[in-house]
């Protein structure tokens with residue numbers, strides 16, 4: 001018997017319409033095949049500088065410390081909390097989904113007295129409740145919030161969070177893992193102290209890098225800590241030095257990943273950030289119209305829906321996994337299942353980065369129509385496709 005590991009691995013074609021990773025453009029994959037340079041090679045320093053320059057444009061910031069961490073998004077969550085928080089500090093973490101929960105968990109592992117502010121899943125953060133909670137904890141050091149909750153498909157207004165946090169001199173740590181590259185994120189205009197993301201969603205790279213931007217107030221807190229940051233790997237003071245100042249060795253940079261991010265950001269610059277945001281809005285409107293025309297219900301409050309991620313309720317009597325497996329085996333389409341309290345209750349459909357294309361909306365809607373109709377779910381064939389088509393025409397007219 002031949003061992004499978006002796007065979008060349010050739011992944012079959014997949015249309016990645018889950019919560020990430022999203023489809024990676026061949027140009028970005030190609031960039032990863034370039035010869036590896038040393039992480040202290042001046043030519044690689046140039047690549048680093050270019051990546052930081054483009055990241056500043058995407059984050060909407062002049063922050064000096066804006067660079068990709070060698071990790072996925074969770075690493076950036078760890079880095080943010082580990083650098084800002086010290087034992088005994090108070091943090092308020094807004095939790096309206098699975099990733100708010102993770103942020104709260106990480107904050108409390110950093111030794112902070114972590115107050116969790118719950119808002120219902122499917123809703124944005126409740127600002128009145130946040131105002132009340134802040135009043136109860138006047139010396140709060142950090143407010144953590146997820147801009148785009150990938151578990152529910154909800155967008156929270158960061159400007160409101162910042163204005164409340166400022167009244168108490170608290171730093172705002174904002175998770176933009178799913179929003180960066182698909183929704184407006186303006187770190188400087190909105191006065192966000194720490195904002196992080198991940199390469200594999202709307203930035204269009206494979207997983208493995210987590211861009212982060214730290215404002216002056218946040219860096220001051222990092223520089224004036226009483227205790228050393230417990231994490232060597234994520235010590236942002238040292239990382240800032242490698243990325244922007246001395247270039248002193250800290251850890252070996254993931255060179256090929258950095259090439260990939262450079263190429264995906266270059267593609268974003270060519271398209272234009274605003275055009276890219278508009279593209280995400282257009283295809284999301286088509287998807288939502290199509291799903292609703294199929295009689296499906298969306299999980300997120302209508303006024304606060306995310307564009308790159310739509311959570312749709314699984315209809316009564318329909319088996320979650322059976323649908324997702326058939327989408328994969330019969331149509332090469334991956335979508336995501338629910339997390340936490342939404343497990344088994346929603347499907348999560350991502351139209352992110354390169355995947356945010358009209359053709360993907362039509363491929364998914366027609367596949368869903370045919371799969372659901374065979375499961376005795378009543379489907380008017382073509383209705384979802386024409387609703388999506390109409391929404392696209394409307395979006396084009398309005399845009």
Ligand SMILES: Cc1ncc(COP(=O)(O)O)c(C=O)c1O
Pocket residue numbers: 019020072073074075077099146148149150151175177178198207
């Ligand atoms: C909003 C949000 N934050 C954090 C993460 C964690 O990122 P990663 O899985 O890249 O570690 C995710 C992942 O889906 C996410 O959607």
